[in-house]
Amino acid sequence: MVLPMSRATRVAGRLMPEIPLLRRDRKEAATRGGDDNDNGSEEVSVPAHFRCPISLELMRDPVTAPTGITYDRESLEGWLARGHATCPVTGRPVRLADIVPNHATRRMIQDWCVANRARGVERVPTPRVPVGDDDAAEALAAVSAAARRGDVIACGAAASRARAIGKESERNRRCLAAAGAARTLSSAFRQLAGEHVDSSAAVSGALGDILAALVVFFPLDEESRRCIASPPSLKSLTSLLLSSQTATAAAIVLREIASSGNRDALDAIARARGMCDALVGLVTRPVSSQATKAALVAAYYLVSSSDVAAARFADLGVVRVVVELLVDADKGTSEKALAVLDAALCAGGAAVDSALAHALTVPVLVKKMFRVSDMATDFAVSALWRLCRGDGAGAASCRGEALRVGAFQKLLLLLQVGCAGLTKERASELLKMLNGSRGSVECIETVDFKGLKRPF
Structure with a gap:
């Protein structure tokens, strides 16, 4: 049923209680010399006709639809942006272009705010x-x-x-x-x-x-x-990545292009001279958290899609860079750095050799298996699996190191807690790999890295 404007407002007022805008305790009231009510607090309530029928909150930028109903602009525009094309109260058609500012209501709201300023109400600014x-x-x-x-x-x-x-x-x-x-x-x-x-x-x-x-x-x-992704643009983009003033925006735009999955764009980025160097430089010498994370995402897509880029990143020491970044990284950075590490190890060659030679690789991977996120767990297990498999001396040494830092116990716990798909598969394979060396290796805690020599 379509409700007239005045009745709709009255119905909204009856259906919901007055919204308390401010509570003031008795001590503050006593300090100011005012009286208080019995429960020790004073409430300033927003009048029903000043509240938006959608959000039920004080309107800051009231606008009126062609149906005669007044809403807060942000709430009504959000309603229309979600695919609705009708007035929420009357059900009649409404277009964004048809709503107009309700200056009279806005001034009344501002006057009410000013009148209640002594009670802690802030004046709604003119939008x-x-x-x-x-x-x-x-x-x-x-x-x-x-x-x-x-x-x-x-x-x-x-x-x-x-x-x-x-x-x-x-x-x-x-x-x-x-x-x-x-x-x-x-x-x-x-x-x-x-x-x-x-x-x-x-x-x-x-x-x-x-x-x-x-x-x-x-x-x-x-x-x-x-x-x-055109060659001239990428040339300028590479230069902008090297400047601390422009690196963040350049990295975010590059991440947007790389994460699109467009093969031609990824190939063009991989071929751009100095691009991989600039991305590694952003991780090695951080400009901002945003820039670091964007550079890691772009690097992940490049390493995953281009053998040329993977080889270049390996030559630049990306494995060493991300392993050392992981030691004290937050959740978001850890997820992205582990993704890059796993993708680099998937490419094999110099990246695997670099990971096996770094003293922190295995302890970091074992530490990041838990208490970060499911995504971090997936990448950490995958990366450790890539390093431990094989019959070479490097893989055997990696398995021994993994046992020493408690990987066996963590993998058992991981399977007990629950993981699925490829991570479960690789965790089970890792347990089988490590089982042969159990009993001859002394395990240590992986809560911290005390006692481990850092190469930096």
Whole structure:
């Protein structure tokens, strides 16, 4: 049944209790010289007609639909973004373009906040006017025009303005994204790529601004990814990875391209001169947590898909780098570093030799089997399995080291606790490999790395 506006508001008010906005204890009231109620607290409740019918919270940016019902903008736009096309209260059709700001209600809410300021209520700020389709088109046109002129600095400034607009609200971001922000920024980057990034901090910063804006409008479509994966773009991207000011945005964009799974893009990245070196450098000399994690994800996809990249990463000592990173890494970094290590060992050759030669490899893998995450457990078991199998002296030494640091007990516990699929299979195989050496090896705790010599 469709409810009239006034009745809908009254029904909403009866169905839910007044929402307490502030509780003040008796001690604070006594300090201010005020009286308190019997239960030692004072509640400031939001009037029913100031609350959004969707979120049931105080409206901060009230807007009115063509049906006459007032909602908070964020709640109504979220409702429409989830695929609904009707007014939540009346059921009549509603379009995003048809909602209008309700300035009268917003001013009433602000006046109410001011009147209750002494009781701890903060005034609702006046919201910014959301960007419209024409505004979005104008902002992106400025980026395209500067790129066509070859004006890197102006293009970077226009991209920064588009980024600022997009970050103001989810509505703005969606509006710019629908207007083609990702394609415009990717195309601009490709047009300006190949400029003297290495020798000009201004050019480097401007291109970094374009990438930072591009991050706001993920995910990228195929055309956008193709622009960034072009040889000139990758050349500039490699240079930007080497600068602490632009490395984070460059790494995040590279991660987006690499994780798309596009074979041509991955091959182009693998062939880009200096790209693998720059990624390893980001892990060795961290710029930010975001940059490190993005570099690890990009490295994982490259090692998994390209023999050329796998060999290059092995030559750069990626195994040593990720093993030493794992010692004190947080959950997210551990998962990504273990993924890179497992992928590198899958490629075999120099990576396996490097892992077997490093004193921390086995203790780190055994330590990371538990208390990180299921994903970390899967990669740690897989990597240890790759190192322990085989009849060579290196594999035999690895099995002995694994027993010494308690791998047998942890694998038993892992199977008891429960794991499935390939991890269960490999954990069982590892137990069989290690069983032959039991009794001749002294086990030690793996809670910490005391007593182990670090090669760094």
